[in-house]
Amino acid sequence: MSKDRFVAHLDLDAFFCAVEVLKDPGLKGKPIVVGGRPEQRGVVAAASYPARKYGIHSAMPMAEAVRRCSDLIIISHGFKSYKTYSRIIMGVIRSEAEIIQQVGIDEAFFELTDQIDHWDDGITIAKRIKQKISRDVGLAASIGISTNKMIAKIGSDFEKPDGFTVVRPGDELKFLAPLTVQKISGIGKQTTKRLNEMSIHKVLDLRNTPEKTLMDRFGKHGIQMSRWSNAIDKRSLTEERETKSISQERTFSSDIHHESPLLEKLESMSEKVAQQLAKEETKARTVTVKIRYADFRTITRQQSFQVGIQTKEEIFQIATKLFRKYWDHTHPLRLLGVGVSGLTDKESQLVLDF
Numbered sequence: 001m002s003k004d005r006f007v008a009h010l011d012l013d014a015f016f017c018a019v020e021v022l023k024d025p026g027l028k029g030k031p032i033v034v035g036g037r038p039e040q041r042g043v044v045a046a047a048s049y050p051a052r053k054y055g056i057h058s059a060m061p062m063a064e065a066v067r068r069c070s071d072l073i074i075i076s077h078g079f080k081s082y083k084t085y086s087r088i089i090m091g092v093i094r095s096e097a098e099i100i101q102q103v104g105i106d107e108a109f110f111e112l113t114d115q116i117d118h119w120d121d122g123i124t125i126a127k128r129i130k131q132k133i134s135r136d137v138g139l140a141a142s143i144g145i146s147t148n149k150m151i152a153k154i155g156s157d158f159e160k161p162d163g164f165t166v167v168r169p170g171d172e173l174k175f176l177a178p179l180t181v182q183k184i185s186g187i188g189k190q191t192t193k194r195l196n197e198m199s200i201h202k203v204l205d206l207r208n209t210p211e212k213t214l215m216d217r218f219g220k221h222g223i224q225m226s227r228w229s230n231a232i233d234k235r236s237l238t239e240e241r242e243t244k245s246i247s248q249e250r251t252f253s254s255d256i257h258h259e260s261p262l263l264e265k266l267e268s269m270s271e272k273v274a275q276q277l278a279k280e281e282t283k284a285r286t287v288t289v290k291i292r293y294a295d296f297r298t299i300t301r302q303q304s305f306q307v308g309i310q311t312k313e314e315i316f317q318i319a320t321k322l323f324r325k326y327w328d329h330t331h332p333l334r335l336l337g338v339g340v341s342g343l344t345d346k347e348s349q350l351v352l353d354f
């Protein structure tokens with residue numbers, strides 16, 4: 001039997017607001033938010049826990065937040081200091097963990113599998129990380145620990161704030177069963193709605209649904225969801241770093257010099273890329289086309305956009321434009337590829353809203 005993995009997810013509690021409190025301790029315990037001014041149609045980027053008691057949450061229009069709490073203290077973002085603190089926190093994690101994957105300004109996975117003899121030794125290390133962050137930096141973090149990324153991520157949110165949730169090897173299914181499906185990162189609002197229509201609400205319901213039923217409804221994503229519901233998630237910490245971009249490429253069995261079959265390939269690859277984007281519930285800001293001639297001369301050309309791109313039609317349209325512009329239309333190709341990057345998640349979208 002192979003060794004159980006030890007994977008942790010650390011998420012700082014109300015990070016932006018907590019940094020503001022460090023800078024001005026007088027704000028402690030008060031309802032504060034970081035974000036734009038209400039008269040400038042600002043939105044809440046982050047809310048302190050006292051502010052959350054009023055139902056204020058990130059992405060809410062600031063005008064609405066002020067309506068809910070007349071004592072609300074609005075602070076414009078100090079993004080530089082958030083970055084500084086973020087770097088300090090990541091340094092603390094790095095001082096203890098050999099493998100770390102930062103996934104946002106205030107969250108990171110770390111894996112201790114190969115540096116510990118017994119699974120419980122990892123708990124000691126994780127506790128020490130949490131303690132260092134609290135004692136040396138003055139910030140609170142929530143940590144989730146389990147045998148894979150999916151459960152670790154759910155775990156860090158489970159007892160937030162100041163949480164420390166451990167789901168031991170063998171306890172994964174029991175832990176997941178009563179949770180609503182949307183707790184799984186990778187099952188978003190739309191998918192949840194569709195699952196609910198199939199009377200699938202809890203992870204246990206998902207587990208009890210035949211994989212084939214899920215596959216017929218959701219394709220590859222269905223298979224993945226079925227695996228997740230069975231606590232199977234083999235993603236490594238480095239792998240996901242690579243999904244900062246998604247791409248497809250085809251090397252042809254013989255070189256192609258006609259446009260129409262090349263466009264067909266481009267279309268099917270665009271579809272695959274779009275499916276992957278949908279699965280990760282993200283959008284891309286850049287589309288790239290890769291062209292390799294028979295003599296191995298290779299060019300990549302890309303175009304970036306302000307708004308996120310997600311559909312196959314959008315990707316295919318942009319890729320076609322790039323392809324037609326940069327292929328010389330005379331020399332045959334041995335490879336064609338299409339990719340997207342500049343992937344946006346909820347976090348970075350908020351940051352860009354400032």
Ligand SMILES: [Mg+2]
Pocket residue numbers: 011012013014015106107
């Ligand atoms: Mg956080």
